[in-house]
Amino acid sequence: MEKVLNPKNEIVEIELNQLLLKVLEMKKAGLRFSQACAAWINDRYELSYSWVNNETFDLTTLRVYAGLETIVPSITELIPTAVFYENEMAEMYDVKIDMMNLDFKHRLYRLKEGLDAPLLPEDVREKSEALKAGQREAAKEAEEKEAK
Amino acid sequence: MGKRSVVPFGPQHPVLPEPIHLDLVLEDEQVVEAVPNIGFIHRGLEGLVTKKDFNQMVYVIERTCGICSFGHGTGYCEAVENVMNVEVPDRAKYLRTIWFEMSRIHSHLLWLGLLADAFGFESLFYQCWRIRERVLDLFEMTTGGRIIFSVNQVGGVNKDMDKGMLQKILEDMDVIEKELKQITGTFLTDYSVESRLKGVGVLTKQQAHDLGAVGPFGRASGIAYDLRMTGYEAYKYLDFEPITSDVGDSWARVDVRIREIFQSIDLIRQAIGKIPGGEINVPVKGNPNGECFTRIEQPRGEAYYYIKGDNKPYLKRVRVRTPTFANLAGLCEMLKGAEYADVPIMVLTIDPCISCTER
Amino acid sequence: MGKFMTFASVAMKNLVHKPVTKMYPDKAIEYPERSRGHVEITIDDCISCGMCVRSCPTGTLSVDRDAGTWTINRFDCVQCGFCVQKCPKKCLRIVPGYQHPGDAKPEETFTKSPEVLKAEAERRAAQIAAAKAKAAEAAKAKAEEKN
Numbered sequence: 001m002e003k004v005l006n007p008k009n010e011i012v013e014i015e016l017n018q019l020l021l022k023v024l025e026m027k028k029a030g031l032r033f034s035q036a037c038a039a040w041i042n043d044r045y046e047l048s049y050s051w052v053n054n055e056t057f058d059l060t061t062l063r064v065y066a067g068l069e070t071i072v073p074s075i076t077e078l079i080p081t082a083v084f085y086e087n088e089m090a091e092m093y094d095v096k097i098d099m100m101n102l103d104f105k106h107r108l109y110r111l112k113e114g115l116d117a118p119l120l121p122e123d124v125r126e127k128s129e130a131l132k133a134g135q136r137e138a139a140k141e142a143e144e145k146e147a148k
Numbered sequence: 149m150g151k152r153s154v155v156p157f158g159p160q161h162p163v164l165p166e167p168i169h170l171d172l173v174l175e176d177e178q179v180v181e182a183v184p185n186i187g188f189i190h191r192g193l194e195g196l197v198t199k200k201d202f203n204q205m206v207y208v209i210e211r212t213c214g215i216c217s218f219g220h221g222t223g224y225c226e227a228v229e230n231v232m233n234v235e236v237p238d239r240a241k242y243l244r245t246i247w248f249e250m251s252r253i254h255s256h257l258l259w260l261g262l263l264a265d266a267f268g269f270e271s272l273f274y275q276c277w278r279i280r281e282r283v284l285d286l287f288e289m290t291t292g293g294r295i296i297f298s299v300n301q302v303g304g305v306n307k308d309m310d311k312g313m314l315q316k317i318l319e320d321m322d323v324i325e326k327e328l329k330q331i332t333g334t335f336l337t338d339y340s341v342e343s344r345l346k347g348v349g350v351l352t353k354q355q356a357h358d359l360g361a362v363g364p365f366g367r368a369s370g371i372a373y374d375l376r377m378t379g380y381e382a383y384k385y386l387d388f389e390p391i392t393s394d395v396g397d398s399w400a401r402v403d404v405r406i407r408e409i410f411q412s413i414d415l416i417r418q419a420i421g422k423i424p425g426g427e428i429n430v431p432v433k434g435n436p437n438g439e440c441f442t443r444i445e446q447p448r449g450e451a452y453y454y455i456k457g458d459n460k461p462y463l464k465r466v467r468v469r470t471p472t473f474a475n476l477a478g479l480c481e482m483l484k485g486a487e488y489a490d491v492p493i494m495v496l497t498i499d500p501c502i503s504c505t506e507r
Numbered sequence: 508m509g510k511f512m513t514f515a516s517v518a519m520k521n522l523v524h525k526p527v528t529k530m531y532p533d534k535a536i537e538y539p540e541r542s543r544g545h546v547e548i549t550i551d552d553c554i555s556c557g558m559c560v561r562s563c564p565t566g567t568l569s570v571d572r573d574a575g576t577w578t579i580n581r582f583d584c585v586q587c588g589f590c591v592q593k594c595p596k597k598c599l600r601i602v603p604g605y606q607h608p609g610d611a612k613p614e615e616t617f618t619k620s621p622e623v624l625k626a627e628a629e630r631r632a633a634q635i636a637a638a639k640a641k642a643a644e645a646a647k648a649k650a651e652e653k654n
Contacts, residue, residue: 005379039465081477109187204564207587292543339509
């Protein structure tokens with residue numbers, strides 16, 4: 001086997017609504033899903049989904065940007081192994097991921113009770129908490145309305 | 149169809165060096181489903197990035213794991229060097245390679261010992277760890293630490309090896325090779341060992357690819373994915389082939405790892421034969437500005453180091469994705485349909501390192 | 508079908524082999540020269556610059572410039588050796604010998620010897636005096652300029 005010096009290592013920025021399509025494309029191309037991670041940079045989430053070609057060692061990273069309240073679709077239906085990565089993103093950064101196959105509900109890592117999204121900056125965390133409280137209330141109200 | 153019952157496995161279990169919890173759904177003696185549960189030793193090392201500058205982070209990242217500590221340090225330093233466009237001197241590259249391969253020997257021997265312990269071969273376990281002790285002594289002599297070396301720094305390494313040390317490493321490698329050869333037969337051909345390992349936890353190549361198996365776990369299923377082939381550090385000057393097996397069961401994983409130890413011994417010999425003189429580090433000026441995904445091949449498989457900085461001493465984000473994190477999914481899939489008594493062996497054959505996984 | 512008795516030769520050898528373990532603690536362990544046991548300081552060479560304090564990843568060090576002391580909590584130290592690397596006067600070094608366990612985490616303080624402290628105080632006083640003199644001169648010059 002020949003050595004593969006300096007394989008491709010690129011970051012491709014895509015729109016959030018393209019995510020599932022691109023993921024499916026990558027999967028169909030026979031690439032291996034190798035990691036996903038989140039970061040909070042310049043007041044928005046940077047989500048990275050990395051794909052590796054097992055033969056050529058090329059690394060392609062899909063980069064998605066999302067706001068604090070943006071709901072990100074889960075890719076676990078297409079890539080079941082992404083479940084740990086997505087749970088980690090949701091727990092450490094409070095990324096709102098929807099429709100996960102196996103949702104640990106922020107209990108993947110046994111963090112201290114009441115400690116949510118420890119990797120977010122303090123002020124952002126408060127905002128995120130407020131946002132979630134608002135959503136819960138809205139859901140409650142909607143439920144009550146329906147009950148009536 | 150028998151009655152279903154749930155048996156908890158771990159977090160404290162004789163075969164587990166570190167805590168992981170599995171809820172095993174059993175139907176008679178067969179595992180139907182395994183739900184993993186981690187998070188017993190989460191320490192939040194990635195969060196420390198806001199408090200430690202990028203030079204201090206080397207020492208934090210190093211302490212992610214007690215077994216592949218050197219690899220974590222190297223991977224992180226490489227990521228920072230890539231972002232800052234620092235060219236590490238050749239001698240430092242070779243030194244890193246030698247230490248890295250010694251780490252691989254030490255990690256694999258530790259794992260072999262644990263596996264021997266798991267299938268109830270106590271004296272084989274002691275034998276493996278006895279051989280491993282030699283590598284630890286070499287580490288202590290060359291770096292000052294037996295587990296955590298603290299020799300990496302951004303821009304190179306901070307300790308050199310003199311001729312005497314390199315000679316001592318070569319001599320000890322001969323002894324390790326000889327001693328390991330004596331017990332290889334026991335691992336690979338012994339009747340009782342074979343009956344515990346052969347045909348247990350079979351993972352086909354396609355499955356391994358879909359589940360994202362990395363490292364010896366994936367290579368035992370025929371995926372020739374070894375990141376050392378990308379020629380980071382001094383690997384581009386050394387001659388080797390990725391070690392694979394087409395069998396895909398637990399026995400193949402033992403086989404691959406044992407052959408990798410011999411390969412590592414060979415790589416160390418090559419590296420010591422070729423090591424050039426010169427500087428061991430270059431001064432680094434400025435702060436990292438930019439982002440980079442760096443991959444290296446840890447003893448357990450492919451590891452990711454992601455850093456992002458914005459020209460300040462404190463990085464914006466550091467992420468470490470360790471091989472066990474990727475292999476957990478493969479483990480859960482593999483456990484489906486397994487015999488209950490084989491579960492400990494199968495959990496061990498992915499070489500789980502939970503401290504790494506949770507960071 | 509596998510073989511039998513594959514371990515027999517190794518086991519037989521172990522029967523006659525002398526033990527590989529040492530009779531610790533009756534026989535002391537010899538640490539190699541580079542062993543990172545604990546940090547030592549030649550306190551009189553220290554210039555209290557605080558580089559070690561800023562570099563320490565665990566924040567276990569503290570320096571008091573006025574009192575001429577250097578304090579370490581040995582139980583928080585992880586023996587990484589970064590302070591030794593950063594010390595501009597090379598008065599820190601890392602030597603063999605591990606910290607013994609204990610039931611408390613006391614801090615250890617090193618104080619500079621009285622002679623060094625006195626010399627330092629004198630030097631600082633001289634510096635302050637010189638600075639004052641300079642300031643006074645500058646003020647005088649300014650005043651003259653105004654006139």
